[in-house]
Amino acid sequence: MTDPLRQVTAYDCIVIGTGIAGLTAAATLACEGAKVLVLEKNKTPGGYLQSFTRKGATFDSCVDCFSGLDSNGPITYLLEALGVRDELDIIKVDPIRTSIFPAVSDGEGQMTIEVHGDLKRYIEELKGFFPHEALGIDSFFVVLSDIYSDIKGWGEGLINTAVRPVMPVNLMKYRSYTFAQVLDSHIKDEKLKAVLSDRCPFIGLPPGEVSAVGMTALIMSYFSGAYRIKGGGQRLADAFVRGIRGKGGEVLFEKEVVAIGCENGAASSVTTADGCEFTARHIISNADYTATTRRLLKAGQEVTAAVKSETLPEVSSSFFILYMLAEIDLSGLGNTSSIGFYPSFDMDLNFGKGAEFSADSSIGITIPTVLDPGLAPDGQHIIIAHEMTSFDYTDSWRRDKGVLSEKVLQKASRAIPGLIGGVIFKEAATPATLMRYTGGEKGAAYGWKQTTALRPVKSPLKNLYFAGHWEGIGGGVLAAVYSGLKAAREIEKLL
Numbered sequence: 234m235t236d237p238l239r240q241v242t243a244y245d246c247i248v249i250g251t252g253i254a255g256l257t258a259a260a261t262l263a264c265e266g267a268k269v270l271v272l273e274k275n276k277t278p279g280g281y282l283q284s285f286t287r288k289g290a291t292f293d294s295c296v297d298c299f300s301g302l303d304s305n306g307p308i309t310y311l312l313e314a315l316g317v318r319d320e321l322d323i324i325k326v327d328p329i330r331t332s333i334f335p336a337v338s339d340g341e342g343q344m345t346i347e348v349h350g351d352l353k354r355y356i357e358e359l360k361g362f363f364p365h366e367a368l369g370i371d372s373f374f375v376v377l378s379d380i381y382s383d384i385k386g387w388g389e390g391l392i393n394t395a396v397r398p399v400m401p402v403n404l405m406k407y408r409s410y411t412f413a414q415v416l417d418s419h420i421k422d423e424k425l426k427a428v429l430s431d432r433c434p435f436i437g438l439p440p441g442e443v444s445a446v447g448m449t450a451l452i453m454s455y456f457s458g459a460y461r462i463k464g465g466g467q468r469l470a471d472a473f474v475r476g477i478r479g480k481g482g483e484v485l486f487e488k489e490v491v492a493i494g495c496e497n498g499a500a501s502s503v504t505t506a507d508g509c510e511f512t513a514r515h516i517i518s519n520a521d522y523t524a525t526t527r528r529l530l531k532a533g534q535e536v537t538a539a540v541k542s543e544t545l546p547e548v549s550s551s552f553f554i555l556y557m558l559a560e561i562d563l564s565g566l567g568n569t570s571s572i573g574f575y576p577s578f579d580m581d582l583n584f585g586k587g588a589e590f591s592a593d594s595s596i597g598i599t600i601p602t603v604l605d606p607g608l609a610p611d612g613q614h615i616i617i618a619h620e621m622t623s624f625d626y627t628d629s630w631r632r633d634k635g636v637l638s639e640k641v642l643q644k645a646s647r648a649i650p651g652l653i654g655g656v657i658f659k660e661a662a663t664p665a666t667l668m669r670y671t672g673g674e675k676g677a678a679y680g681w682k683q684t685t686a687l688r689p690v691k692s693p694l695k696n697l698y699f700a701g702h703w704e705g706i707g708g709g710v711l712a713a714v715y716s717g718l719k720a721a722r723e724i725e726k727l728l
Contacts, residue, residue: 237403243357247503249490252671253710254701255519257311257717258475263480264314265725270511271453271477272503274489280519280701282673282710288658290609291465292556292617294677295667297599298326299710300454300462306471307714310392315476323465324604327458331569332431335647337362337424343469346428347569352456362423372430373419373480373487379403380446381453391718404446405433409685412448418458427440427578428556434595434621436549436575436683436708441583447683447707454559454711463605490520493529500697511593515696515724517696519717521673522536522703526693543650546687550677551664553590553620555641556576560613563603570603574648589622596620618645622664624675630663637661656706698723 244269248259256278259271277283281295302323308603312318327350334499344362346616349355353672356374361366383401390396407415412433416426432451460468474484493516494502501639502512518525523545573596588594597619602609609615620641627633638661646652664676673680680702681687689705692698704716 244268244511244513246515246517246724247272247511248517248519248700249503249525249569250274250280250519250672250701251278251470251471251474251484251645252519252701252713253282253702254713254717254720255280255478256470257307257476257484257714258343258517258698258700258721259484260311260315260473260480261721262716262724263477265728266481267661267686267728269477269482269726270513271474271482271484272488272490272511273484273486273506274506274672276482276486277467277470277672278474278486281667282466282470282672284465284467287556287660288558288610290558290615290658291467292608293461293466293601294662294670295552295554296466296710297453297597297617297619298329298409298459300333300459301459301711301714302460303458305389306457307388307392307711307718311477311714312472315473316479317472317476320472321468324461324463326459326461326570326604327338328569328571329455329574330431330571332428332573332575333576334424334428341434348431348455350459352453355456356492359425359428362428363422366420366422366425367497369419370425373416374400374418376403376407376415377449377453380407380449384446384453388715388718391715391722393547396723403450407445407449410445411441411685412445414465415445421577424578427575428674430580430584431573431575431670433580433581435597436601437621437679438683439504439581441581442682442684444621444683444685447687450712451709461601463607465608481545490529492531493518493525494531495694499695515698515727517698517700517717517720517724519699519701520703521671522690522699523674525697525703526670545578546681546684546705548624548674548678549677549679549682549702550621551643551667551678552638552662553626554662555620555638555645556660556662557607557616557618557642557645557652557656558613558658559616559652559655560647560657563600563614563649563653566600566603568603572598572600572648574598574644576647583621589626590620592644596644596648598640598648600649613657616645616649618642620644621711624664624668624677626664630665634663635663637663649660673703675697677691677702681705681708 328347667676
């Protein structure tokens, strides 16, 4: 009997990968009645949204929190269109983050700043620490609000195609600015500049290199709401899969795409590792750009030569992630579930030679059980520490993982006193781990570096599209969602 999965089956669109961008693209097309097939190499969907279980606790693999789940957000729009919104319990994260810096005045102590979910409240908190910069703080956030208004307008046009696009004058003005250039135009106090740059280690570049537009999107999107999914981010990915299937789409797991075929100069089929071949009018890759173009494409010599000669942006930094389960009393944190710990106001120090795993560089800490205690057994907390690093930091992550885990634990304990004595379980993921599970080049956290030079990539082949942080519009969950919407809308016009 012939295996039906080995027969060539025609689809309107095949999506490679189930990161949030791939799921978004598939969901959008399925809701429009397109015949969609999604192929995922792993056993579960989600990419960086995946969760895993250890010792009775559920850990989110990479993501702290994300935006896009407010009433007008793109993820809300998609979940409602799929009919699965009510299957999820959504947790609002407020404060969005608590940043711990040295005291403003020289001497002992710390300055703790809460990044409140309400922008006005956050601005007032900043003014309380830096009253002499009150006017600069106001003008700085006016500019960021103007830039983000253009970003939101573009995004709303992807959600509602009837919305007439408006000329993005602020995006055009600031697209070549670094974040430091915007800061310098409004702020004089160097310590305040550091405080306002607290997400730079999160995005992997210092203020003088990171795109002002990229940083603005990251900072301002959370003031529409920062969210987590009760029970873990995996539930969001799983809900998307159920919704896509409910709209007639197909989602297959343990189906690694190893080749993309082409016919008459256009992408036309994919082949999986187990020998299945599927044809489609359009193909969207939510996979690593380099893997897609240089290893998967089975195209003519002209296309292959063009791909090999292409100059690509630099790959972003990655993370060493330490997952911990601890018996510890954290009632003193209140609602704080995300912490940025900065031993110095010198933000550039985090990116200099020798910064990785040093006691002087910053670290990010997520404690999801503060707001979602059901993730862990009673009396225990999940604590996840993120250390920014590069894939090339060591020639053997396996060899060095134990020593580096202890360094990250020591640093995290400075932000959470008593942590070391309370840890009952710990496990680490390295950049090599992230690369193994996602296929992303060097375990990149954001695809390409988010510099002023970053632009959407150009597909080397007709009918082949990209979605996700490798597409080039930016990194993070919300940017990936928008890239998935963008790819789907481009295809819709041709169906």
